[in-house]
Amino acid sequence: MNVMAKAEKKISSAFIYFFGSFGGILFGYDIGVMTGALPFLQADWHLENAASLVGWITSAVMFGAIFGGALAGQLSDKFGRRKMILMSAIVFMVFSVLSGVSPDMGEASAYYLIIVRMLLGLAVGAASALVPAYMSEMAPAKARGRLSGLNQTMIVSGMLLSYVVDFLLKDLPGEWAWRLMLGLAAVPALILFLGVLRLPESPRFLLRKGDEAQARKVLSYIRKNPAEIDQELASIKETAKEERQVNQKTSWSTLFSGKYRYLVIAGVGVAAFQQFQGANAIFYYIPLIVQKATGQAASSNLMWPIVQGVILVVGSLVYMWIADKFNRRTLLMVGGAVMGLSFILPAVINWMMPNMNPMTIVVFLCIYVAFYSFTWAPLTWVLVGEIFPLAIRGRASGLASSFNWIGSWLVGLIFPIMTASMPQEAVFAIFGIICILGVIFVKTCVPETRGHTLEEIEEQGTNHGRVKASNPEN
The missing domain is CATH 1.20.1250.20 (MFS general substrate transporter like domains)
Structure with missing residues (x-):
C-alpha cells in the first residue's frame, strides 16, 4: 500500500489532464479513419454501387455509440470513471483489430464489419461520455472552460491523426491499406490504457463510495493548498446530498x-x-x-x-x-x-x-x-x-x-x-x-x-x- 501511495504522489496534474482527456483521441480517430479507408474498402469488396451497405459500414460506429454512452454513464456510477475508461480502451483495442482482420467472404464480409463496428461504437460512445465527466470532476472550476476546449482539441487531433495515417498508407495494396487504417486504431487505445493505469479515480466518485481519505489524497495532486481541498470536499458532499434528494423526486x-x-x-x-x-x-x-x-x-x-x-x-x-x-x-x-x-x-x-x-x-x-x-x-x-x-x-x-x-x-x-x-x-x-x-x-x-x-x-x-x-x- 505504501509503495502504491508513493507511486501515486509522483503523478502530476499535467499527466492527469493529458491522459484524462486522451480518450478524445480514440473518439476522433474512429470518426476520421473511415474517410480514407472507405475508397479502398469499396474497391476491394466491390461496393461502389452499394450505397446502403456503404452507409451502414460507415455509420455503424455511431449506432453503437448511441447505446455505449448511456451504458457507460450508468456503469461508471457503479464501478468508477477510471475503470470504465480502461474497459473502453480494451473494447476499442479488440474490435479495432477485428475490423482490420475482417474475412473476405463476399457480401457477408460487409455484415461482419457492420456488426464489429457497432460493437466498437460502444467504446466510442463510452469515451464520449466518460472523458468529459472525468475531466469535469478532476478540473478546478476556474479551468473547466479551457479543459472543455482541451477535450475538443483531443477529438479533432484524433481525426487529424487518422487522416495522416490514411494518407501515409494510401500507396499500399488496396486490401492492406484499409485493413491497416482500421487496425491501427488499437495503438492509441493501448496508449490510453497504459496511461489510465496510473490515473487516480475521481474524488467525486470516491466520496460517493465513502472513501474521503482517498478523495482528499487525489485532490492533493491537483489543488494548490489544503484550504482549497477542504472547500472542494465540502462542496462535493453538499452537491452529492442535493443529487440524492432530487433523484428521489x-x-x-x-x-x-x-x-x-x-x-x-x-x-x-x-x-x-x-x-x-x-x-x-x-x-x-x-x-x-x-x-x-x-x-x-x-x-x-x-x-x-x-x-x-x-x-x-x-x-x-x-x-x-x-x-x-x-x-x-x-x-x-x-x-x-x-x-x-x-x-x-x-x-x-x-x-x-x-x-x-x-x-x-x-x-x-x-x-x-x-x-x-x-x-x-x-x-x-x-x-x-x-x-x-x-x-x-x-x-x-x-x-x-x-x-x-x-x-x-x-x-x-x-x-x-x-x-x-x-x-x-x-x-x-x-x-x-x-x-x-x-x-x-x-x-x-x-x-x-x-x-x-x-x-x-x-x-x-x-x-x-x-x-x-x-x-x-x-
Missing part, C-alpha cells in the same frame, strides 16, 4: 414539465441540430465528395481530409481563445449562418453558372468546417453542460447525447444514399437549410448562458415556463 416525465421543458428543448435541440447540419457528411466522405465533383479517384484525394483536420485543430484553438469573449448565442448564430450559406451558395452558383469549377464546392466546404470548428462543434457541449438544472441534469444530458449520436448515425447512413440519387449540390443545400433552421432555433428557443450562474439559468427556464403557462396562446 424526478422521473423522465419531469423533463417535460412546464418548469423544465424550455431548457430541455433548448439543450436537446442544439445537440440534435449539431449533427443534422451535416458536418459528419464531410468528415466521413470528403474523398468521395471530391471524386464526385472532379472525377478523380477518391483514393487519390486523401490530402483533403488532412486539410479539413488542420482546419478543425486550428478552430478548436481559436475557440479556446474566444470562448469567454463572446456570447454563446452570438457565436452559434453567426457560425450557423455562415455554415448554411457555405452549403447553399454552391447550389445557387451551379444553377446560375452550370460550368462552374467543380472544386468550388470543396472550397465552400472548407469555409463550413472552419466556422463549425469554433462555434457549433465545441459550444454544443459547453451549452449542454450549463443549461440543464441539477434536478434533471443526468437524464437531460443523456437525452441530448442520444439525440446527437442518432443524428450522427443518420447523416452517416443516408448521405451516400442521397448523393446516389441527386446532385451533391442539392444534398448540401438541404443541409444548408437545416443550418439556417438551427440559427432560428437558437434565436427563439435558447437562452444565453455565458456569465450566468447555473441557478440564474434555471431561473430563466422557470420564468419562461410561468410565462407560457399564463399566456398559452404564445
Whole structure:
C-alpha cells in the first residue's frame, strides 16, 4: 500500500489532464479513419454501387455509440470513471483489430464489419461520455472552460491523426491499406490504457463510495493548498446530498414539465441540430465528395481530409481563445449562418453558372468546417453542460447525447444514399437549410448562458415556463 501511495504522489496534474482527456483521441480517430479507408474498402469488396451497405459500414460506429454512452454513464456510477475508461480502451483495442482482420467472404464480409463496428461504437460512445465527466470532476472550476476546449482539441487531433495515417498508407495494396487504417486504431487505445493505469479515480466518485481519505489524497495532486481541498470536499458532499434528494423526486416525465421543458428543448435541440447540419457528411466522405465533383479517384484525394483536420485543430484553438469573449448565442448564430450559406451558395452558383469549377464546392466546404470548428462543434457541449438544472441534469444530458449520436448515425447512413440519387449540390443545400433552421432555433428557443450562474439559468427556464403557462396562446 505504501509503495502504491508513493507511486501515486509522483503523478502530476499535467499527466492527469493529458491522459484524462486522451480518450478524445480514440473518439476522433474512429470518426476520421473511415474517410480514407472507405475508397479502398469499396474497391476491394466491390461496393461502389452499394450505397446502403456503404452507409451502414460507415455509420455503424455511431449506432453503437448511441447505446455505449448511456451504458457507460450508468456503469461508471457503479464501478468508477477510471475503470470504465480502461474497459473502453480494451473494447476499442479488440474490435479495432477485428475490423482490420475482417474475412473476405463476399457480401457477408460487409455484415461482419457492420456488426464489429457497432460493437466498437460502444467504446466510442463510452469515451464520449466518460472523458468529459472525468475531466469535469478532476478540473478546478476556474479551468473547466479551457479543459472543455482541451477535450475538443483531443477529438479533432484524433481525426487529424487518422487522416495522416490514411494518407501515409494510401500507396499500399488496396486490401492492406484499409485493413491497416482500421487496425491501427488499437495503438492509441493501448496508449490510453497504459496511461489510465496510473490515473487516480475521481474524488467525486470516491466520496460517493465513502472513501474521503482517498478523495482528499487525489485532490492533493491537483489543488494548490489544503484550504482549497477542504472547500472542494465540502462542496462535493453538499452537491452529492442535493443529487440524492432530487433523484428521489424526478422521473423522465419531469423533463417535460412546464418548469423544465424550455431548457430541455433548448439543450436537446442544439445537440440534435449539431449533427443534422451535416458536418459528419464531410468528415466521413470528403474523398468521395471530391471524386464526385472532379472525377478523380477518391483514393487519390486523401490530402483533403488532412486539410479539413488542420482546419478543425486550428478552430478548436481559436475557440479556446474566444470562448469567454463572446456570447454563446452570438457565436452559434453567426457560425450557423455562415455554415448554411457555405452549403447553399454552391447550389445557387451551379444553377446560375452550370460550368462552374467543380472544386468550388470543396472550397465552400472548407469555409463550413472552419466556422463549425469554433462555434457549433465545441459550444454544443459547453451549452449542454450549463443549461440543464441539477434536478434533471443526468437524464437531460443523456437525452441530448442520444439525440446527437442518432443524428450522427443518420447523416452517416443516408448521405451516400442521397448523393446516389441527386446532385451533391442539392444534398448540401438541404443541409444548408437545416443550418439556417438551427440559427432560428437558437434565436427563439435558447437562452444565453455565458456569465450566468447555473441557478440564474434555471431561473430563466422557470420564468419562461410561468410565462407560457399564463399566456398559452404564445
